Amino acid sequence: MTAGVGTPVPRRPRTGRRSLTVILPIAFALVFIALWYVTSAFLLSPSRQFILPMPHEVLIDAFLTPKNLFALLGPLWTSTVIAMVGLAIATAIGVVTAVLMSQAKWVEITLFPYAVALQSIPILAIVPLIAFAIGYGFESRILVVVLISLFPIITNTLFGLQSTSPQMRELFTLKRASRWTVLTKLQFPAALPALFTGLRISAGMAVVGSIVADFFFRKGDSGIGLVIDTYRNQLNGEMLYGAIILASLLGLVAFWVFGLLGRLFVGSWYRPDGR
Amino acid sequence: MPQPIVTFDDVSMTFPNGTVALSDVDITIDRGEFIALLGPSGCGKSTLLRLASGLEASTGGRTTVDTRQIGYVFQDATLLPWRTVRKNVALFAELDHLTAEETRTRVDHALGVVGLTEFQGHRPHQLSGGMRMRVSLARALVNRPELFLFDEPFGALDEFTRERLNDDVRNLFVRERFTGVFVTHSIPEAVYMATRVIVMGARPGRVIGEFAVPFGDERGEEVRYSSEFAELAAEISHCLKGAMA
Numbered sequence: 001m002t003a004g005v006g007t008p009v010p011r012r013p014r015t016g017r018r019s020l021t022v023i024l025p026i027a028f029a030l031v032f033i034a035l036w037y038v039t040s041a042f043l044l045s046p047s048r049q050f051i052l053p054m055p056h057e058v059l060i061d062a063f064l065t066p067k068n069l070f071a072l073l074g075p076l077w078t079s080t081v082i083a084m085v086g087l088a089i090a091t092a093i094g095v096v097t098a099v100l101m102s103q104a105k106w107v108e109i110t111l112f113p114y115a116v117a118l119q120s121i122p123i124l125a126i127v128p129l130i131a132f133a134i135g136y137g138f139e140s141r142i143l144v145v146v147l148i149s150l151f152p153i154i155t156n157t158l159f160g161l162q163s164t165s166p167q168m169r170e171l172f173t174l175k176r177a178s179r180w181t182v183l184t185k186l187q188f189p190a191a192l193p194a195l196f197t198g199l200r201i202s203a204g205m206a207v208v209g210s211i212v213a214d215f216f217f218r219k220g221d222s223g224i225g226l227v228i229d230t231y232r233n234q235l236n237g238e239m240l241y242g243a244i245i246l247a248s249l250l251g252l253v254a255f256w257v258f259g260l261l262g263r264l265f266v267g268s269w270y271r272p273d274g275r
Numbered sequence: 276m277p278q279p280i281v282t283f284d285d286v287s288m289t290f291p292n293g294t295v296a297l298s299d300v301d302i303t304i305d306r307g308e309f310i311a312l313l314g315p316s317g318c319g320k321s322t323l324l325r326l327a328s329g330l331e332a333s334t335g336g337r338t339t340v341d342t343r344q345i346g347y348v349f350q351d352a353t354l355l356p357w358r359t360v361r362k363n364v365a366l367f368a369e370l371d372h373l374t375a376e377e378t379r380t381r382v383d384h385a386l387g388v389v390g391l392t393e394f395q396g397h398r399p400h401q402l403s404g405g406m407r408m409r410v411s412l413a414r415a416l417v418n419r420p421e422l423f424l425f426d427e428p429f430g431a432l433d434e435f436t437r438e439r440l441n442d443d444v445r446n447l448f449v450r451e452r453f454t455g456v457f458v459t460h461s462i463p464e465a466v467y468m469a470t471r472v473i474v475m476g477a478r479p480g481r482v483i484g485e486f487a488v489p490f491g492d493e494r495g496e497e498v499r500y501s502s503e504f505a506e507l508a509a510e511i512s513h514c515l516k517g518a519m520a
Binding site: 165167168170171172173174175177181185186189190192266268269270271 | 328329330345347349351353355356357358366367369370371398399400
């Protein structure tokens with residue numbers, strides 16, 4: 001046994017914990033699927049089994065039948081595009097707003113209450129207004145995404161821009177650096193970690209917004225939300241679950257991709273412990 | 276004929292909340308001096324540095340500074356965490372819009388002086404506290420300072436690192452012949468570092484004593500543990516206690 005030689009003692013429980021962090025979630029998933037089978041097979045009467053088809057039926061019908069899979073992937077792509085276009089617009093608006101707020105206190109004082117209000121508007125309440133004003137097309141879906149994902153970007157970017165220490169700013173004051181120089185060489189780089197945190201939160205919300213919007217704005221290529229609604233009407237349980245699983249995965253992937261992007265851009269220097 | 280580089284002429288500083296940080300301070304610092312500003316917290320010694328560097332303006336009196344090449348070292352290293360050591364050191368050259376050639380020469384020299392050439396590609400989080408302070412020194416050196424201001428620069432470090440860095444600063448002073456102003460609340464540190472110690476009292480901040488330090492450029496253990504060193508330190512301590520009583 002050479003592998004154990006020189007291995008520090010405290011490492012052992014840690015490796016143990018690490019394998020636990022993999023095993024426990026997987027065990028939970030297995031238990032969950034088992035419960036699903038039990039419910040579907042024994043608890044539901046045959047006439048109501050369409051509410052909860054067996055997991056393997058979902059797998060075979062929705063994912064392993066090419067025609068059905070493509071019927072889901074097309075709308076999924078449409079939803080992805082809408083979510084990302086909306087997120088891009090929200091990022092542009094959010095970053096510019098946060099920069100303006102950081103440059104002039106009166107802009108922050110003026111706009112911040114409305115940014116908070118924007119966050120608290122029940123999006124469903126203004127859907128009729130959006131339909132009334134700009135119709136039932138893509139633009140309306142994108143607008144919903146922008147509205148739902150804007151707030152985290154504004155607040156996180158603003159927080160990041162304001163996170164520089166007074167001493168760091170004084171380094172620039174010593175050289176009488178312009179506001180623009182301070183913004184580009186100090187505040188903006190300092191804000192990047194927070195900006196990416198905001199983007200990651202907003203990416204998840206953008207997917208939610210895009211799917212919610214599908215239910216109401218049905219013109220143009222259908223998104224995954226519309227497909228979910230359609231299968232619900234058809235009582236097609238297998239496809240309904242397939243669509244829901246794909247939509248959930250989209251949200252997860254968006255969250256994950258933007259987390260990865262953040263690590264790519266600031267991981268080389270940013271330490272969350274502030275060192 | 277001594278040439279003054281910094282003159283505080285009847286300088287007073289009252290903060291908006293009414294605190295009197297400085298009251299009628301008169302100090303003349305000549306080129307080539309290494310001044311220790313010594314005093315308890317709240318005596319306005321850091322405020323004097325901020326006035327000399329132009330970070331703040333006094334509410335009364337006049338501050339005259341006869342150079343634009345100023346180096347400023349804060350208590351914390353204050354490095355930009357996203358920049359490498361080299362890019363941190365280059366910051367002031369960049370803000371002064373120096374040419375790439377000139378920047379390279381100055382940054383190479385500064386990195387060499389503080390012994391961090393090998394670490395120029397590292398980020399601040401990969402360095403020890405002492406190394407980070409040396410990056411901060413190198414960054415100030417890029418200004419080619421005629422006036423070097425140290426605001427309790429190594430207070431957050433352990434005793435050994437601090438003594439080593441103090442020796443580094445002393446060696447730099449002997450080599451580059453800038454004028455140094457070093458803020459500290461340690462009597463031995465003030466005596467070890469300075470050519471002249473200016474003692475300040477608090478509430479309101481004012482000058483309460485001045486001591487010429489009789490040691491030359493060579494300072495080491497024999498100076499630190501000499502009887503003259505101990506006597507001067509005792510005298511300064513007496514002056515401080517007298518003001519606090």
